[in-house]
Structures are given as structure tokens and as C-alpha cells.
Amino acid sequence: MSQHVYSRCWLHLIWATLNREGMLPPTAAAKVSAFLTQCAQEKGIYMKINYVNPEHVHALIDLPTNLAIEDVAKLFKGASSHWINEQDVITGKFAWGRGYGAFSVSQSDVPRVAKYIAGQREHHRIKTFAEEYERFVKVYGLVWRKEETVKTVSMPSPRANPSLKRGVNENGSVQTA
Secondary structure (H helix, E strand, C coil): CCCCCCCCCEEEEEEEEHHHCCCCCHHHHHHHHHHHHHHHHHCCCEEEEEEECCCEEEEEEECCCCCCHHHHHHHHHHHHHHHHHHCCCCCCCCCECCCCEEEEECHHHHHHHHHHHHCHHHHCCCCCHHHHHHHHHHHCCCCCCHHHHHHHHHCCCCCCCCCCCEEECCCCCEEEC
């Protein structure tokens, strides 16, 4: 890498289990969290914090200049699902659902977001994952597509979950497609 490259691009990543099922009990979640931390370190990705819930994950990372957001999401999801299955971390076959959320975080907000991620257990006593995810989508100026997203975030579905795509509508605002 060039000596003259300076980059700080904080991302709050969120992804969920297949059909948003609570597949990761606390002991398994702790193992997956440790694995994600180790995986990030081995790949040269600074992960400030992650939290593995029974049905979804939050991670705060500094995106390296040599990787795209999608590459990082695929890396974490692919490596961890392979590891979970290989190590028999849970009973049965494990899989992450399609898609992910990637939300930018300013340098000044890093401590607040890290605290939010660390407080997931308490947070989810009040809000469901579906409510939380909808809030993120709306706060970042995206259009929450209830007819597609809610059924893939809040209810198990026998079919694959559609991933969210962003586009720009005629008035210039960002939306999902």
C-alpha cells in the first residue's frame, strides 16, 4: 500500500440469519463474535466492536481502501457461516440470510455507535430486530419497503430473502429498489 494513502471510513454493518431465525444462543453467539474479530484481524480490517444476537449481527469496522463494502460483507458472512458449520457451533445447518445493511458513521459518532452495539441485549428488550432495521433504513434517508422487507426481517419465509438495493428517485433522494 502506498505511504500516501490516508483513509478512515467507518461502517456499521448489520446482517441476519436465514429467515431471521434465532439460531445463535448466547454461547454460540460468543464464539461467532470471537471468530469475526479474529477473521477481521487476519484480513487487515479494523473491527472496533461486534455483537452477535440470536438472529442478527452488528459490527463497526474501518473499511480498508483495498476492499469494497460488498467484499467485506461477503467475507464476514461466508467465513463465519463456513466456520459455524465446520465447528458444529449449533445443531443443524447454519446460514446467513441474503443481503446486509451498511451505514456510514462519522468519526465523532464512533463512540456512540460502539456503545449502541455493546448495548444490544438491553436494546432488544425494547425493540425487535425488524423495528431496529426499519429505523436504520429511515434514518439514513432510504425508503423502507414494508411489503418486501418486513416479511423478510420479521417473519420466517420458505423462499430466499430479497436483498435491498439503492437507487435515486426523480427528486434526487436515495431509495431502495
